[in-house]
Amino acid sequence: MPENKLPNGHKDFVKVWCDGCYDMVHFGHANSLRQAKALGDYLIVGVHTDAEITKHKGPPVFNEQERYKMVRAIKWVDEVVEGAPYVTSLATLDKYGCDFCVHGDDITMTADGQDTYKEVKEAGRYREVQRTAGISTTDLVGRMLLLTRNHFRQGQYEYDVDGEHSTTMGQCSSARSPYTGCSRFLPTTQKIMQFSDGKPPEPGDRVIYVAGAFDLFHVGHLDFLEKARQHGDYLIVGLHTDPVVNRYKGSNYPIMNLHERVLSVLACKYVSEVVIGAPYSVTKDLVDHFEVALVIHGETPAAPDDDGSDPYEYPKKIGKFKTVSSGNDMTTEKIVDRIIKNHKEFINRNKRKEAKEIELIKSLEQAKV
Structure with missing residues (x-):
């Protein structure tokens, strides 16, 4: 060694x-x-x-x-x-x-x-x-396959546009392997503490604030956060609640719930802190409370708030708003499109993976006897 x-x-x-x-x-x-x-x-x-x-x-x-x-x-x-x-x-x-x-x-x-x-x-x-219970790539793929109208059926089968059916990846009851089988994450305060640095801004730090869904955390999010962090010393990310995300994204979004999204964002090295369930509109109270020097948003237009107002009206009014391009056109919707386009291949891949896991589990159990 x-x-x-x-x-x-x-x-x-x-x-x-x-x-x-x-x-x-x-x-x-x-x-x-x-x-x-x-x-x-x-x-x-x-x-x-x-x-x-x-x-x-x-x-x-x-x-x-x-x-x-x-x-x-x-x-x-x-x-x-x-x-x-x-x-x-x-x-x-x-x-x-x-x-x-x-x-x-x-x-x-x-x-x-x-x-x-x-x-x-x-x-x-x-x-x-220890493997993190309640999350896997297989599970996330399953959630996406159940997302669109052509693939959305919460029953025994998942039907494609041609009427064929296959065992749905979104049904935990059919899963036989503990590794390929899907499950749901159970959040704890301990897990959030493990992911958080827990460090407040240093005196004189320039605080940057961004907000959004950050669903299925991907390279587009990553590039945006890196660019946002370059404008200051301490980056706070406000994460919207599931109902709020569903209001402005529709369909069955978000794919990952608020607690899952919190951990995904906290794991990013550019992020200093997360506001869990941040208000959709960036208010004076929020800006003052965190002593925000600049509020940053991506180039995608922000949907209006419930009352029709611009959610960034206040930071724009006081000259603390900036639009920043991530330089990356990846979106959560594009990831879903990739999955849907190749859904049969992903289903077959996971069936093969599960079959190999079950075979190995059986051989290990027999070896113990």
């Missing part, structure tokens, strides 16, 4: 390795990386290519460049290795000077059903952290 030292040489410097697909990066991924970072001093995250993921699991929702960017923005990540091997080897750990590898307590397998961490486990250079 490699020995790493701090620059001052006073104590061991532990490097930790994590790897994965990190597709549709959500707070479950972030929580796993938070736990991994707590086991050492420096966290390196390897992210697989689109080709590797397609070979072993099926097509990812986000492309590799989008996934690299999303992982780099998670506050506990120190370094990202692009195109990391799908199977984690001792050679990879040694190449990057990592003492051990960390992964969640779920199952990760190759296309032929082999444990991707077999080698590092046998060498004693593997650590396991």
